[in-house]
Amino acid sequence: MQLSHISDTKQKTTLQHLFSPVILIASLGYFVDIYDLLLFGIVRIPSLTDLGLDKTAISQEGAGILNWQMSGLLLGGILWGILGDKKGRLSVLFGSILTYSLANFGCGFVQSVALYKLLRFIAGIGLAGELGAGITLVSETLPRQLRAIGSSLVAGVGLLGAVAAYFTVELFSWRNAYFTGGILGVCLLFMRIGVFESATFQNLRNKKIARGEFSSFFTNFDRLKLYLKCVGIGLPTWYVIGILSTFSNEFGKSVKAGEEIKPGLSVMWCYVGLAAGDFLSGFISNRMQSRRKAVLLLMGLSFIGCVVYLYAGINTAEGIYFLNAFMGFGIGYWAMFVTIGAEQFGTNLRATAATTIPNVVRGTVVIMTISYGALKPLVTVSHAAGIVGAVCFAIGCYCIFSVPETHGRDLDFIEER
Numbered sequence: 001m002q003l004s005h006i007s008d009t010k011q012k013t014t015l016q017h018l019f020s021p022v023i024l025i026a027s028l029g030y031f032v033d034i035y036d037l038l039l040f041g042i043v044r045i046p047s048l049t050d051l052g053l054d055k056t057a058i059s060q061e062g063a064g065i066l067n068w069q070m071s072g073l074l075l076g077g078i079l080w081g082i083l084g085d086k087k088g089r090l091s092v093l094f095g096s097i098l099t100y101s102l103a104n105f106g107c108g109f110v111q112s113v114a115l116y117k118l119l120r121f122i123a124g125i126g127l128a129g130e131l132g133a134g135i136t137l138v139s140e141t142l143p144r145q146l147r148a149i150g151s152s153l154v155a156g157v158g159l160l161g162a163v164a165a166y167f168t169v170e171l172f173s174w175r176n177a178y179f180t181g182g183i184l185g186v187c188l189l190f191m192r193i194g195v196f197e198s199a200t201f202q203n204l205r206n207k208k209i210a211r212g213e214f215s216s217f218f219t220n221f222d223r224l225k226l227y228l229k230c231v232g233i234g235l236p237t238w239y240v241i242g243i244l245s246t247f248s249n250e251f252g253k254s255v256k257a258g259e260e261i262k263p264g265l266s267v268m269w270c271y272v273g274l275a276a277g278d279f280l281s282g283f284i285s286n287r288m289q290s291r292r293k294a295v296l297l298l299m300g301l302s303f304i305g306c307v308v309y310l311y312a313g314i315n316t317a318e319g320i321y322f323l324n325a326f327m328g329f330g331i332g333y334w335a336m337f338v339t340i341g342a343e344q345f346g347t348n349l350r351a352t353a354a355t356t357i358p359n360v361v362r363g364t365v366v367i368m369t370i371s372y373g374a375l376k377p378l379v380t381v382s383h384a385a386g387i388v389g390a391v392c393f394a395i396g397c398y399c400i401f402s403v404p405e406t407h408g409r410d411l412d413f414i415e416e417r
Contacts, residue, residue: 022141023153025192026134029097030158032184033130034271035165036100039181040069040120041246042165042264043174050174051113061113068117070363072124077359078214080129084136084351085212088197088205092133092351094189100126101185108178131158132355135338139354140198140347144408148291148339152282155335159278162271166264200412204347209414211348214356216415223345223415227353230341232399234361236299237331239392242365243372243385244309245270245324254381255315269321270328277332291340291407295333295400302330303393310382310389334358343406346415368392 040047044065048058076096084092103123110116135151142150168177204211217227244251245266252261277298285294305327314320342354368388375384 020141021195022137023150025093025188025195026138026154027157028188028191029093029130029134030154031161031164032097032181032188033100033127034158034161035184036104036123036181037127038162038267038271039165039169039177040065041267042169043177047116047174048113051111051116053113065113065117065120067366069120069124070366072121073128073359074363076125076128077132077356079125081132081352081355082212082214084129084133084355085348088201089133089137089140089351090192090195090197092129092355093137093192093195096126096129096133097185097189098126099123101182101189104178104182104185108175108182128359129355131338131358132342133351135335136342136351136354137198139339139342140200140350140411144410145286147343148282148285148336148407150282151335151339152279156275156279159271159275159334162268166268200347203412204414209348212352213349214352216349217353226344226403227357229399229403230337230344230353230357231360232395233295233340233403234334234337234358234396235364235392236302236389236396237334237337238361238365239368239389240302240306240327240331241267241270243368243388244306244327247372247385248320248324250381251309251385252317252320255313257315257317257320259317261317261320266321266324269325273325273328273330274332274334277329278335279332281333281336285336285407289407290405291336291343292400292403292405295336295340296397298330298333299393299396299400300330302327305330306389306393310386340403340406343409343411344403346413347411349415350411
């Protein structure tokens with residue numbers, strides 16, 4: 001009877017941790033984050049058409065607006081990361097969502113391309129803070145044996161924001177889709193009142209230790225190598241999203257698909273798979289007692305899906321959308337990848353690492369798309385994407401093999417200069 005009582009108590013405690021306000025708030029924050037991150041890609045054509053642009057201008061200005069958003073993500077990743085280590089993880093969760101909520105409302109009223117670029121840049125800055133700060137707070141709040149599962153819950157719920165964005169645009173106008181994102185952000189802002197800072201950070205607050213020094217990643221060669229390896233682990237994720245799903249219409253044409261492939265729908269199915277993979281990745285990691293093995297397993301599945309997608313000649317819309325979901329499931333180690341980045345570094349640099357690493361990976365999409373575009377005139381579309389993918393997966397495999405295992409690591413440590 002006593003053993004049964006102890007077991008029931010442990011299960012109750014576990015459920016209390018996994019359904020805590022911190023998990024809920026971080027999950028919903030990432031949901032709104034992903035909703036807004038993908039929204040411009042979905043409303044790009046209708047919004048720019050309404051602003052009076054022709055097809056050529058839509059292509060040129062659309063790419064420009066997207067680049068402004070990605071530039072905001074890179075800058076915001078550094079700013080919010082530093083703030084998270086200097087002022088606390090909660091300061092980022094409040095500041096970031098307020099920033100992109102206001103930018104969303106502004107996008108709903110936009111009347112010029114110049115203002116559109118500025119507002120997407122501001123939105124990018126705001127979007128950069130959510131995931132890293134949320135994962136850092138969850139990692140420092142949960143017991144070590146539950147950290148991976150907690151991160152999976154955050155990402156699994158959050159990535160469904162992509163599905164919400166797609167159907168919101170299908171049901172409402174593009175301006176109302178932006179207003180919806182702003183309203184969701186404001187509601188979440190009020191929900192965050194009453195959430196507490198992590199005890200790990202609180203213990204560090206009054207100590208005379210340098211915190212949030214981004215330059216620290218470049219003053220120590222071993223720390224820089226580790227940081228770059230953490231970035232490398234994530235490259236296959238945005239290769240799949242940024243190349244294979246985003247340009248799925250081009251791959252559909254190359255195999256003479258029976259109907260036109262919609263990139264927005266491909267991205268949505270990719271994120272459906274990604275949400276499922278992210279939800280399961282924490283449980284897989286706990287089962288294997290290893291972050292690295294879980295990531296390798298999922299990365300391998302994604303690689304297989306990419307090869308089939310590019311070279312098996314699948315020429316039905318259903319098959320292409322299914323493969324996008326399968327590849328998405330394979331890159332469902334996104335939350336695990338961010339968690340690994342957070343666990344590699346001390347409390348005084350943890351938020352900086354966890355916030356900048358995923359945004360640097362997002363920024364590499366620019367290099368991937370430029371490389372893909374440069375290769376297309378020389379080889380087939382599939383070969384161009386295959387070459388870029390081979391480089392991304394090679395780097396990803398090397399990096400996950402060579403980073404230290406962090407499963408069960410005590411996170412109460414600091415980085416020396």
